[in-house]
Amino acid sequence: MGVRWEFDGVLVLALLGLCLCAAPVCEGGITSSYVRNKDLVHDMPLDSDVFRVPPGYNAPQQVHITQGDHVGKRVIVSWVTPDEPGSSTVLYWAENSELKKSAQGIVLTYKYFNYTSGYIHHCTIKDLEFDTKYYYEVGNGNTTRKFWFRTPPSVGPDVPYTFGLIGDLGQTPDSNRTLTHYELNPVKGQTILFVGDLSYADAYPFHDNTRWDTWGRFIERIAAYQPWIWTAGNHEIDFLPESGESKPFKPYTNRYHVPYKASQSTSPLWYSIKRASAHIIVLSSYSAYGKYTPQYKWLEKELPKVNRTETPWLIVLMHSPLYSSYIHHYMEGESMRVMYEAWFVEYKVDVVFAGHVHAYERSERISNIAYNIVNGICTPISDPSAPVYITIGDGGNLEGLVTDMTQPQPSYSAYREASFGHGIFDIKNRTHAFFSWHRNQDGYAVEADSLWLHNRYWKPSLSMTY
Ligand SMILES: [Fe+2]
Numbered sequence: 001m002g003v004r005w006e007f008d009g010v011l012v013l014a015l016l017g018l019c020l021c022a023a024p025v026c027e028g029g030i031t032s033s034y035v036r037n038k039d040l041v042h043d044m045p046l047d048s049d050v051f052r053v054p055p056g057y058n059a060p061q062q063v064h065i066t067q068g069d070h071v072g073k074r075v076i077v078s079w080v081t082p083d084e085p086g087s088s089t090v091l092y093w094a095e096n097s098e099l100k101k102s103a104q105g106i107v108l109t110y111k112y113f114n115y116t117s118g119y120i121h122h123c124t125i126k127d128l129e130f131d132t133k134y135y136y137e138v139g140n141g142n143t144t145r146k147f148w149f150r151t152p153p154s155v156g157p158d159v160p161y162t163f164g165l166i167g168d169l170g171q172t173p174d175s176n177r178t179l180t181h182y183e184l185n186p187v188k189g190q191t192i193l194f195v196g197d198l199s200y201a202d203a204y205p206f207h208d209n210t211r212w213d214t215w216g217r218f219i220e221r222i223a224a225y226q227p228w229i230w231t232a233g234n235h236e237i238d239f240l241p242e243s244g245e246s247k248p249f250k251p252y253t254n255r256y257h258v259p260y261k262a263s264q265s266t267s268p269l270w271y272s273i274k275r276a277s278a279h280i281i282v283l284s285s286y287s288a289y290g291k292y293t294p295q296y297k298w299l300e301k302e303l304p305k306v307n308r309t310e311t312p313w314l315i316v317l318m319h320s321p322l323y324s325s326y327i328h329h330y331m332e333g334e335s336m337r338v339m340y341e342a343w344f345v346e347y348k349v350d351v352v353f354a355g356h357v358h359a360y361e362r363s364e365r366i367s368n369i370a371y372n373i374v375n376g377i378c379t380p381i382s383d384p385s386a387p388v389y390i391t392i393g394d395g396g397n398l399e400g401l402v403t404d405m406t407q408p409q410p411s412y413s414a415y416r417e418a419s420f421g422h423g424i425f426d427i428k429n430r431t432h433a434f435f436s437w438h439r440n441q442d443g444y445a446v447e448a449d450s451l452w453l454h455n456r457y458w459k460p461s462l463s464m465t466y
Pocket of ligand 1: 355
């Protein structure tokens with residue numbers, strides 16, 4: 001009898017367990033079973049080779065480029081000279097051309113508590129030809145440094161173009177692995193869409209800005225050769241009034257210039273660019289976005305200007321995700337979702353990339369715009385006009401991964417995993433783009449998650465989901 005009861009008890013427990021285990025699978029998409037080791041990570045030491053100062057007196061360092069106008073015919077080249085202002089001139093020439101041209105930039109410095117920056121140069125190179133490789137030089141004499149970039153093809157609807165996606169990078173060994181995996185990915189990204197949280201210098205006492213300098217040297221190996229499209233995150237706010245630093249985004253806006261005026265924006269924290277077949281809108285999760293604010297009024301005017309016949313792919317970048325099923329930062333993007341989600345659906349945004357949550361997640365195409373506070377309709381529903389929301393805050397910073405997820409997996413969540421990595425958004429033509437997510441623990445060619453996206457304007461009916 002005793003044996004029989006014990007057996008029945010085990011059976012009941014097993015059945016109960018089966019029901020409980022089955023629930024998350026039924027409710028939502030895939031939660032990866034990969035469990036990462038949770039050892040605390042630290043920033044790479046100051047004397048790491050990735051932070052090496054280029055040799056020579058006053059040699060330019062922290063060289064990085066970004067798009068300098070609305071269509072890709074200008075490039076902003078930025079760099080720092082540590083000892084004296086030196087020259088703000090950039091010499092540049094097209095591949096197969098002997099004619100060297102020069103562009104004159106500006107130099108600035110800033111102070112942050114007890115830190116004084118080096119001499120930060122910003123120079124916009126104008127009137128470039130599309131789809132052309134250019135070499136450029138900064139510095140003088142024997143400390144001249146030479147780099148190159150390729151301009152994008154002319155803006156047009158069927159221009160293939162490949163964007164990389166990186167967020168929340170920091171400067172740890174994991175950050176370094178992310179950059180290496182991006183560099184060695186057989187699919188070659190041509191421009192990085194960066195979704196905020198750059199150096200994490202604010203993790204140090206008084207936000208030690210020397211960690212902004214090390215970060216600038218760390219990313220140079222990619223950022224000097226292809227544009228990074230910048231989005232500000234919470235670690236760019238650098239608000240430290242108790243130490244006299246009450247102007248938000250001070251180090252970020254001094255170091256990373258963006259072409260915001262080209263899209264009639266009044267702030268570098270929100271702007272747009274067109275590049276190849278994409279129209280990219282950058283928003284600021286940490287600037288006012290309520291009705292009547294400058295950001296709201298800008299976006300209200302910007303969205304109707306998007307010409308899907310010219311740029312079929314409409315991409316939005318922001319730092320704090322509107323949909324995330326991780327417990328950390330849960331619903332921090334909710335108020336921006338309330339303000340802007342209806343517009344994203346109305347204007348058929350293809351994909352919204354965000355960071356902030358240190359993990360990866362991809363949503364179904366869903367919207368939650370029917371709720372009016374009294375009707376109770378507050379559950380996301382399938383919506384073929386809605387964007388896919390992708391959280392890619394898994395660059396590798398010192399705060400580590402977030403692993404706690406809401407259970408069961410909500411139906412809006414298609415795939416989620418707490419691993420470091422990067423994304424690739426590979427536009428093929430006006431109707432198709434291929435997104436892939438690459439984890440640092442895999443080989444360089446492995447796609448841990450991927451999907452074909454059908455353009456919401458040109459191919460909206462074929463797939464409800466993607
Ligand atoms: Fe963040």
